[in-house]
Amino acid sequence: MHVSAPYITRLDSQSNLTDLVIEQLGAQPARVVYAVQTTNDVEHLAWREVTAFDFLDQVHKVAKGLIASGIKPGDMVAVMSATSYPWAVIDQALWFAGAISVPIYETSSPSQIAHILTDSGAGQVFVAGSTPGRAVARALQTTEGLETVQQCELSEDGLDKLATAGVEISDDDLEAARTVATMDSTATVVYTSGTTGPPKGAKISHRNLAEGAVNIVPWAQDIVLNHPTPRLLMFLPLAHILARAVQYFALVSGIQIAHTSDTANVTTIMQAYKPTWLLVVPRVLEKAYTAVLARAEDATGLRKSLLTDAIDVAEQWSRARQAGQMPVGLRIKHALYDRVVYAKIRAVFGGQAKGAVSGASPLNEKLAHLFTGMGLEIFEGYGLTESTAPASVNVPGHVRLGSVGKLVPGMEAKLAPSGELLLRGVVVSPGYLSEAANADSYDDEGWFATGDLAEIDDDGFIFITGRSKDLLVTAGGKNVSPGPLEEVITTCPIVGHAVVVGENKPFVGVLISLDSEQLAQWAARRGKVGLTLEHARNDEDVHAEIQSYIDLANQSVSQAESVRKMVILPTELSQETGHVTPSEKLRRASVIKDFDGAMTELYG
Numbered sequence: 001m002h003v004s005a006p007y008i009t010r011l012d013s014q015s016n017l018t019d020l021v022i023e024q025l026g027a028q029p030a031r032v033v034y035a036v037q038t039t040n041d042v043e044h045l046a047w048r049e050v051t052a053f054d055f056l057d058q059v060h061k062v063a064k065g066l067i068a069s070g071i072k073p074g075d076m077v078a079v080m081s082a083t084s085y086p087w088a089v090i091d092q093a094l095w096f097a098g099a100i101s102v103p104i105y106e107t108s109s110p111s112q113i114a115h116i117l118t119d120s121g122a123g124q125v126f127v128a129g130s131t132p133g134r135a136v137a138r139a140l141q142t143t144e145g146l147e148t149v150q151q152c153e154l155s156e157d158g159l160d161k162l163a164t165a166g167v168e169i170s171d172d173d174l175e176a177a178r179t180v181a182t183m184d185s186t187a188t189v190v191y192t193s194g195t196t197g198p199p200k201g202a203k204i205s206h207r208n209l210a211e212g213a214v215n216i217v218p219w220a221q222d223i224v225l226n227h228p229t230p231r232l233l234m235f236l237p238l239a240h241i242l243a244r245a246v247q248y249f250a251l252v253s254g255i256q257i258a259h260t261s262d263t264a265n266v267t268t269i270m271q272a273y274k275p276t277w278l279l280v281v282p283r284v285l286e287k288a289y290t291a292v293l294a295r296a297e298d299a300t301g302l303r304k305s306l307l308t309d310a311i312d313v314a315e316q317w318s319r320a321r322q323a324g325q326m327p328v329g330l331r332i333k334h335a336l337y338d339r340v341v342y343a344k345i346r347a348v349f350g351g352q353a354k355g356a357v358s359g360a361s362p363l364n365e366k367l368a369h370l371f372t373g374m375g376l377e378i379f380e381g382y383g384l385t386e387s388t389a390p391a392s393v394n395v396p397g398h399v400r401l402g403s404v405g406k407l408v409p410g411m412e413a414k415l416a417p418s419g420e421l422l423l424r425g426v427v428v429s430p431g432y433l434s435e436a437a438n439a440d441s442y443d444d445e446g447w448f449a450t451g452d453l454a455e456i457d458d459d460g461f462i463f464i465t466g467r468s469k470d471l472l473v474t475a476g477g478k479n480v481s482p483g484p485l486e487e488v489i490t491t492c493p494i495v496g497h498a499v500v501v502g503e504n505k506p507f508v509g510v511l512i513s514l515d516s517e518q519l520a521q522w523a524a525r526r527g528k529v530g531l532t533l534e535h536a537r538n539d540e541d542v543h544a545e546i547q548s549y550i551d552l553a554n555q556s557v558s559q560a561e562s563v564r565k566m567v568i569l570p571t572e573l574s575q576e577t578g579h580v581t582p583s584e585k586l587r588r589a590s591v592i593k594d595f596d597g598a599m600t601e602l603y604g
Contacts, residue, residue, distance in 0.1 A: 001414060001415050001456045002412070002413070002414040003407060003412070003413050003414070003456055004407065004411070004412040005406065005407040005408060005409045005411050005412075005460075006410070007211075007215055007409055007410040007426065008214065008215045008218050008219070008409045008410075009211070009214040009215060009218075010211065011183060011207075011210055011211050011214065012183075013182060013183045013207075014182050014183070015183060016095075016178075016181040016182060016187075016206040016210070017095060017187060017206040017209050017210040017248065018092070018095050018096055018178050019210075020210050020213065020214070021092065021252055022056070024052075024251075024252045024253075024254075025052035025053075025055065025056050025251075028052055028254070029051065029053035029056075030051055030052070030053065031051060031052045031254065032050065032052075033050060033051065033055050033251060033256060033257070034049075034050040034055060034085055034088060034256065034258070034259075035048070035049055035050070035231075035256060036048045036049075036085045036258070036259075037259070037260065037269075042265045042268045042269065045268075045269060045272040045273070047258060047273070050085070055089075055092075058089055058163070059092045059093050060096065060171075060174060061166060062089055062090065062093035062159050062162045062163050062166070063092075063093040063094075063096035063097040063166070063174055063177075064163070064166025064167070064169035064174055065093075065161075065162030065164070065165040065169075066093055066094065066097040066099065066166070067097050067166060067173060067174065067177055068165045068166045068169050069124075071094075071097050071099050071124065072098070072099075072177075073098030073177050073180035073181065074099070074180070075098075075099045075100065075123060075124075076099070076100050076102050076120045076121050076122040076189065077094055077099045077100070077101060077102065077122055077123070077124045078101075078102040078103070078117060078120065078122040078124070078125035078126070079091070079094075079101055079102070079104065079125070079126045079154065079239075080103075080104040080105075080108070080113070080125060080126070080127045080132050080136060080154075080239075081106055081126070081127065081129070081132070081154050081238070082128060082129065082237075082261035083234055083235060083236065083259050083260065084238075084259050084261065086128065086155055087128075087259070088238075088247060088251075088257070088259070090126055091238075091244070091247075092251075093162075095178075095187060096174065096177070097174075097177050097178070098177040098178060098180045098181060100189060101187070101188045101189075102116065102120045102122050102188065102201075103190060103191075103239035103244065104116055104191075104239060105237055106128070106129065106131075106132045106237070106239070106261075107575050107582050108135065108582070110136075110138040110142065111139070112199075113135055113136055113139040114139040114142070114143040114146060115198060115199065116191055116199070116201070117140075117146055117149055118143065119191075119201055119433065120201055120433065122149065123148070123149060123150065124151075124152055125149060125150070125151055125152065126152045126153070126158075127152070127153065127154055128153075133151070136151055137151065181206055182206065183205065183206050183207035183210065184206070184207060184430070185205060185206055186204070186205055186206075186430075187204055187205060187206045187208070187209055188204045188209075188244070189201045189204070190202050190204055190239075190244070190385050192384075192385045192386075193385075193581035193582070193585045200432045200434060201433040201434070202241075202385045202386045202429045202431075202432055203429055203430055203431055203432065203433065204241065204388050205429070207426070208388040208427050208428070208429060209248050209388060210252075211410065211426050212245065212249070212390070212408075212410075212426055212427045213248060213249040213252050213253065214252075215408060215409040215410045215426055216249060216390055216393075216408045216427075217249050217252075218409075219395060219409050220357070220379075220393060220395050222395060222397070223355045223357060223379055223395060223396065224249075224250075224255060224357075225254065225255070226276070226277070226354065227276035227277075229256065229276075230254065230276045230277065231255070231256045231257075231258070231273065231274065231352075232246070232256070232257050232276075232277060232278075232279060233257075233266070233269060233270055233275045233350075234246070234247060234257050234258070234259050235261065235262075235266050236279060236280075236281065237582060239582065240582070241383075241385045241388055241389045242279075242359050242360050242383065242389035242390070243279070245388050245389045245390065246279055246389070258273050258275075267348050270348070270349050271347070271350050271351070273350060274350040274351060274352045275350050275353050276352050277353050277354070277355050277356065277357070278349060278356035278357070278376070279356070279357050280356050280357070281358065281359065281360040281361060281584060282358055282360070282361055282362065282363040282364070282367070283361075283584050285358065285371060286364075286367065286490065286491060288348070288371075289367055289491065290493040290518055291348075292311065292345060293311070293493055294493065294521060295307060296308050296311060297525060298525065306341070309333075309337075310342070311370065313330065313333050313337055314334070314337070314342065314370050314371075314372075314373030315369045315373055316373070317330055317331075317334040318372040318373035318401065319369055322399070334373070341374075342373075342374040342375045343375070345374050345375075345376075346375050346376055349376065354375065354376070354377060355377040355379055356371070356377070356378055356379065357379050357380075357393065358378055358379070358381070359380070359381045359383060359389060359390065360584070361584060362464060362487055363380050363487075364488060364490075364491050365401055365402040366488075366491065367491065368402070369401055372401065377396075377399075378401065379393060379394040379395060379396075379399065379405070380393070380394055380401070380403070380405065381393030381394065381404055381405055382404030382405070382462060382464060383427070384450060385429075386428065386429045386448055386450075387423055387428050387448070387450075388427040388429065389427075390408055391407065391408060391411055391413075391423055391427060392404050392405045392406055392407050392408060392411070392462050393405040393406075393408060394406075400457075400459075400461045402463065403457075403461040403462055404462050404464055405462065406459075406460045406462070407425075407460065407462070408427070409426070410425050411424070411426060411427065411428075412424045412425050413462065415454060415455075415456065416449070419453045419454065419465070420449055420450065420451065420452065420453060420454075421450045421452045421453070421464070422447040422448065422450065423447070423448045423450055424445070424446050424447050424448065428446075429448070451467055451468050451469055452464050452466070452468070453466045453467065453468055453471070453481065465481055465483075465484070466481030466482070466483045466484065467481075467483060470482055470483060470588060472500070472501070472502045472503045472508070473503060473504065474502050474503075474505060474560070475505055475506050476506070478558075478560040480500070480502060480561045482499075482500030482501075482588075484556065484557075485498075485500045485508075485510070485553045485554075485556075485557065485561075485563060486498045486499070486510075488552055488553035488556070489512075489546070489550055489563075492545060492546050492548075492549040493515075493518050493522060494515055494518050494519045494522050494542065494545060494546070495513070495515065495546060495549070496514055496515035496516075496518075496572050496573060497512075497579075497580070497586060498510050498512055499512075499513075499573075499586060499588060499591050499592070500563060501592060501599065501602070507565070508561060508563050508564060509563065509566065509567065509602040510550065510563045510565075510566045510567075511566075511567055511591060511592075511595060511598050511599075511602075512546060513568075513569050513572050513573040514533055514542075514569075514572065515572070516572055519531065519536055519542075522545070523536075526541060528541070533570065533571065533572070534570060536568065537568040537570065542568070543566070546568075547566070550566060565602055567598045567601045569595055569598055573586070573591065578590060579591050
C-alpha cells in the first residue's frame with residue numbers, strides 16, 4: 001500500500017524559514033503574535049500583547065547580541081527552559097543569527113544534558129530557572145570536554161542584556177548571517193526521547209519547518225484558523241518538536257500564542273485566555289476524562305444519573321455521526337445535554353475552543369469519541385521527532401476517529417513487508433547527526449523507517465497498530481502489540497501507567513503504576529481515606545476497578561493475546577524514577593529491568 005498527498009505550496013530553495021517570518025509579519029505589523037502573561041496570580045491574570053512589529057524588532061536586537069557574543073552561522077546553541085515567551089524569542093533570534101538551536105527538556109538530568117551537549121557540540125547553552133541552571137552547571141563541571149561551554153541566562157532581563165550587547169552590530173552584518181542558511185540547511189537538532197537507547201539528534205531543516213507550515217496550515221485551517229482572532233495556549237514543552245513546529249506554524253499563519261508552564265493551573269489560565277483551539281497530548285485528555293468521571297461519581301440522585309447518561313450519550317452520538325446513522329432520539333438527547341452538561345465541560349477549556357489536535361502519543365478511541373460528542377472535536381495526528389511532528393492528521397471533512405488521519409500535503413507513506421510504516425516527504429528529517437543511525441533508519445530512496453506498525457485503508461486513513469520494537473512474542477508463539485491494550489487500561493482513573501509484558505512468557509501480564517493523586521480521591525469517595533500505594537497494591541476494590549478496564553481491553557483481542565494477570569507496582573513511574581520520558585513515553589525495558597520482583601510475582 002502506497003499513498004501520497006500533493007504539495008500545496010513550494011518555497012524558494014535559496015530562502016530559509018526566517019524569510020517566511022519576515023514576509024508574513026511584515027505584511028501585518030500591527031497583528032498581535034504573542035500574549036505574555038504579566039502576573040503569576042491565577043485569580044487576576046493579565047497579558048501584555050506583542051505585535052508582529054515589536055516581536056521582529058526584539059528578535060533583530062537579540063540576534064545582533066548573539067552575533068556580538070561570538071555566535072556564527074552554523075553554530076550549535078542549546079536552549080533549556082520551560083515553555084515561555086523568551087524561548088520563542090531566542091529560537092527566532094538564533095535563526096536570524098544563522099545558528100542551529102538544540103532544545104533540552106528543563107527536567108533533564110546532568111547526564112542527559114551532558115550527552116546532548118557533547119553529541120551536538122553546542123558551545124553555548126541558554127538556561128531558564130535555578131534548578132535547570134544547577135543541572136547544567138553540574139553537567140559542565142563533571143563532563144570532560146564541556147569545560148568551555150558557556151552557560152547563559154534566558155529571561156526577559158537576559159534578552160535585554162543581549163540586545164544591549166548587540167548595538168554595535170550593523171543591519172548588514174545581521175542580514176549576512178541571517179541569509180547564510182538555505183531550505184536544506186539544518187535549523188534545529190532535536191533529540192529523540194530515548195525509549196530504546198541513547199537519544200539521537202535528528203536534524204530538522206529549514207524546509208521541514210517552513211514548507212511544513214505553508215502546506216499543513218492550509219490543510220488544517222478549519223481547525224486552527226476557524227476564528228476571526230485565532231488563539232492558542234501553548235503549555236506543552238517547547239523542547240518537544242510538536243510544540244516547536246506548531247509555534248512556528250502559528251507565527252507565520254496569524255495564530256496568536258500565549259505560553260504557560262504552570263500545568264497545575266492550566267485550565268484556570270485557559271478560562272481566562274480563551275484559546276480558540278487546543279494542542280494537547282493524550283495525557284491531558286485522560287486527566288480531563290478522569291475529572292468528568294469524578295464529577296459524575298460525586299453526584300447524587302437525579303444529577304448523578306444525568307451526568308452518567310450524558311457521558312454515554314456523548315460517545316454514542318460521535319460514533320453514530322461517524323457511521324452516518326444518527327437515531328432521532330439520540331440527536332434529541334444530545335442537544336439537551338449540550339446545553340446543560342457539555343457546555344459546562346467546554347467552559348473548563350475556556351469555552352471558545354471547538355477542536356483539539358492531539359499528538360505525540362496514541363489516543364484511546366473512546367476518549368476521542370467522548371470529547372468529540374461533548375463538542376470539543378478531537379483531531380488526532382501522527383508524527384515523530386524525525387517527521388517534525390505532524391506527518392498525518394484528521395481534519396474536518398476527513399475524520400476517522402481511531403485513525404491518525406490522512407497524510408499532510410507533501411508527504412508519502414507506504415508499508416514495509418513487515419507492516420512497518422515508512423515515510424518520505426516535506427516534513428521528514430534529512431537524517432541524524434550520527435551516520436550510523438542514518439544507515440539503520442533511512443534507505444537509498446529516502447524512506448524513513450518509523451518503527452511503528454500500521455494499516456492504511458482504501459481511503460488513505462492511517463491506523464497505528466503498535467511499535468515494532470515493542471511487539472511481544474509469547475512462549476506459545478503469539479504476537480502481541482501492547483500499545484492498544486495499554487491505551488484502554490490507562491483510561492482507568494487510578495492508573496498512571498500500564499506496562500503490558502509477556503515476551504517469551506506463557507501468558508500476557510501487565511505491570512500497573514498507580515496515580516497517587518487520583519487514588520486518594522477515588523479512595524475518599526469509597527470511605528478509604530488515607531489508602532496508601534502500598535496498601536492499594538493488595539486492596540480488593542482497587543484490583544476490581546483496574547480489572548474492569550483490563551476486561552474492556554481484552555474485548556478487542558483474542559484469548560491468547562488477552563491480559564491474564566496484573567501486578568501493581570510499589571511506586572509511581574515518572575521522569576524522576578527514569579521510567580518515563582519528558583514526552584510521557586514509557587521506557588519499557590527499564591521498567592521490566594528495574595521491577596524484576598514484580599515480574600517474578602507475575603510469572604513465578
